[in-house]
């Protein structure tokens with residue numbers, strides 16, 4: 001029976017048979033020989049994920065000064081049931097990643113169907129034809145417990161396997177460029193020996209031409225620019241490798257405007273990436289305690305941050321939202337800790353701040369469940385029977401990437417507490433972390449293992465119709481700053497919900513006017529770092545009390561002019577209970 005790989009839109013692709021492999025290599029050889037005749041260099045991009053798929057298109061789009069394409073790119077994706085679909089889709093000119101950047105689908109379509117400089121394949125034989133191999137496979141960091149980075153390890157399996165296959169197949173003259181974020185030391189102490197040993201087995205004495213240059217891609221509105229028009233750091237294992245990587249990057253990226261930084265050794269390039277992301281993770285974690293302080297002391301942390309940011313020295317201060325997700329920030333610091341012990345052999349414990357920051361970030365979203373519980377309690381609704389809608393499944397605004405998103409832990413914790421969860425996200429069709437939680441991200445590493453009562457979440461589907469999602473809910477969690485959620489009208493939300501609800505703002509999405517309106521409509525509002533909502537609530541309550549006083553003091557001769565909103569406020573007042 002043939003196995004299938006199913007695309008996010010539900011299209012089924014049978015995995016290739018052994019016969020397909022022979023035909024596929026013949027197809028590639030023919031294409032490569034005609035592309036070489038056009039003077040183009042052959043680049044194989046290994047791993048068509050969030051980085052590789054778009055990097056492949058950027059390279060395929062590269063042109064010389066006379067506007068002639070200079071590269072022919074073969075995107076190489078291993079044919080697993082989970083990922084094979086990316087290959088046939090890309091061959092049709094369809095992007096395997098969804099994004100807010102309109103240039104992504106246009107560029108992929110242009111390179112595949114018009115310039116004919118980009119194709120995808122599933123066969124490792126493609127490596128035999130490459131002048132340059134760009135490695136964009138994943139290198140994970142697996143955590144064994146929630147909020148304890150130290151109790152984890154780098155998962156090098158996919159990367160080591162890829163390097164082994166590269167060593168077995170490539171022409172020794174080809175450049176291998178590792179773009180994967182790796183544990184510092186990997187290029188020289190893991191990749192180099194793997195490829196060197198494979199070369200020796202093939203009777204090749206030449207040193208591998210090997211370099212590292214990490215990606216700073218941001219899969220949002222500026223997806224392409226964050227690869228092509230952005231500063232890069234690179235380094236080779238020897239002089240020849242450095243020269244080759246500098247030449248390649250100069251040919252495919254906008255290095256005239258964004259010059260390369262060439263470091264002496266790959267470990268420096270690898271460390272730059274890990275420090276860059278640990279720095280950002282630390283900045284975000286630092287705000288967690290101030291966010292709690294703000295909630296308990298009537299402070300709006302959003303306004304405080306904006307007040308501080310006017311100082312140019314503090315302009316990169318950021319509000320953390322419900323936990324720090326994405327593929328990189330939760331893991332990259334861990335790769336540093338792991339490398340120190342397991343690649344470089346040190347026993348002492350020099351890392352204090354990096355693991356603490358990541359541990360704080362990894363558990364921050366659990367506080368959202370507490371806020372939801374308290375908001376519902378103030379409305380006399382038990383969390384255990386509440387219907388809760390989470391707006392946003394992605395880890396950040398305006399992308400369809402759910403990896404390690406804060407929303408996942410919010411859903412898991414609230415489910416554990418007995419609530420029924422719904423999710424809406426305009427960018428996410430399937431939330432695989434739930435739908436396939438038994439095997440995603442791998443069989444033993446779903447975050448479900450840290451919570452009880454998670455089985456039913458397999459049936460969680462991402463709702464695309466917001467009104468339908470809102471219908472009949474008890475609580476609404478604004479989890480992600482997708483543009484669709486920034487201007488929701490409280491009156492419309494409450495109307496769609498069918499009555500007052502608890503609203504939890506995780507990302508400073510609600511301005512004071514909206515917060516006030518929710519209270520006037522009888523809703524309860526809470527937010528991460530938003531202690532001032534209590535003040536707004538008290539003002540709304542005071543206004544209502546004044547109106548009631550005016551009514552009770554009114555003499556028969558006096559006329560009282562009450563607006564529709566005043567009347568609503570009076571009738572909703574019963575729901576404006578005090579916090580306990």
Ligand SMILES: NC(=O)c1ccc[n+]([C@@H]2O[C@H](COP(=O)([O-])OP(=O)(O)OC[C@H]3O[C@@H](n4cnc5c(N)ncnc54)[C@H](O)[C@@H]3O)[C@@H](O)[C@H]2O)c1
Nearest residue numbers: 047048049050051077078083137138158162180181215217
């Ligand atoms: N996603 C980001 O925003 C981002 C930003 C900067 C850096 N990075 C780094 O870039 C690297 C890649 O990240 P990603 O987000 O693209 O990961 P990803 O998981 O989306 O993609 C990796 C791809 O490699 C494929 N793969 C694995 N082994 C393979 C093999 N032997 N042959 C061919 N394909 C193989 C996987 O099937 C997958 O499609 C990581 O190191 C990551 O830390 C990611």
